[in-house]
Amino acid sequence: MILYTPLSETDIFPTELKDYQKRQTVQVDGRIVELEQIEEGSYRVVQLLSTNPQDYLNQSLHPGEIISI
Amino acid sequence: MTDKDKQNPDQQNPDQQNQSSLVQKIQQLGQSSVPTAPDSNIHILSIIGQVEGHVQLPPQNKTTKYEHLIPQIVAVEQNPKIEGLIVLLNTVGGDVEAGLALSEMIASISKPTVSIVLGGGHSIGVPIAVSTNHSFIAPTATMTIHPIRLTGLVIGVPQTFEYLDKMQERVIQFVTKHSNIKEEKFKELMFEKGNLTRDIGTNVVGTDAVKYGLIDAIGGVKEAMEKLNELIGQNQDGKMIQ
Structure with a gap:
């Protein structure tokens, strides 16, 4: 199937609400981190949101690390 | 008990x-x-992927949310331990108003700021790149300059057109005010034909961006750190005299 349209892909195939809800921005050890839920109570670090370059050396907040809350 | x-x-x-x-x-x-490690006196603001404004993009998009960055910029301004800020850019552009908000915030910081464009600083990435005291671009990095566009449903075409025209004027004013490029040259690049296949605008590569006066110098991390430390030194000297 070919869709020839000026609309964006997300206008035709809207993202499900639960996909948005999977991602959360929370504070871990005083640093703001974007997390993705893997299962109940267990989250994977997607991105660290910090301006302090030293925070990026913190092993426990590297992208891909699993955090349980 | x-x-x-x-x-x-x-x-x-x-x-x-x-x-x-x-x-x-x-x-x-x-x-x-x-x-x-001791606390760093230089902080880094990375603007990656799309600049996300009023509309939340689906999670598969890599975005920089301006509501995350603006409090960080305020924190950098307020924290006396932070002496300088580096803005790292690798963005495809995004929401014009969010991008302009970020640019204005960075331009109004009292502390020395330096930006580095790595890979790409397209579209609304251009005003963000020039908003700092000194800007650098990697030799291989590019910046696309093009007129403002709008996707989605438009209600009231003439009004929207006028609004967009004003918005574009704001972008042009900001860029010409904060860089050495002349307004005529910037507009010429913006409305150029033949550079982007069947589209108007220009894709400016690192060395050309410096040649046009859009960006201050070619460089990477080393140059940016040197410049920032120099600006921090000047800033502190200025304070002592006062």
Whole structure:
């Protein structure tokens, strides 16, 4: 199937609400981190949101690390 | 048992755990802890992927949310330990108003700021790149300059057109005010034909961006750090005289 349209892909195939809800921005050890839920109570670090370059050396907040809350 | 007694065992537990792990470390490695790095006096603001404004993009998009960055910029301005800010850009552009908001915030910081364009600083990335005191671009990085566009449903075409025209004027004014490029040259690049297949605009590569006066110099991390330290030095000298 070919869709020839000026609309964006997300206008035709809207993202499900639960996909948005999977991602959360929370504070871990005083640093703001974007997390993705893997299962109940267990989250994977997607991105660290910090301006302090030293925070990026913190092993426990590297992208891909699993955090349980 | 009083409430106080109940709390006590909980409070002691982490201490005991800490002590035992400390003892273990000393036994195993002969050291108590790895020295921690001192707090950095330079902070970094990375603007990656799309600049996300009023509309939340689906999670598969890599975005920089301006509501995350603006409090960080305020924190950088307020924290006396932070002496300088580096803005790292690798963005395809995005929401014009969010991008302009970020640019204005960065331009109004009292501390020295330096930007580096790595890979791409397209579209609304251009005003963000020029908003700092000094801007750098990697030799291979590019910046696309093009007129403002709008996707989605438009209600009231003439009004929207006028609004967009004003918005574009704001972008042009900001860029020409904060960089050495002339307004005529910037507009010429913006409305150029034949550079982007069947589209208007220009894709400016690193060295050309410097040639046109859009960006101050070619460089990467080393140059940016040197420049920022120089600006921090000047800033502190200025304070001492006062």
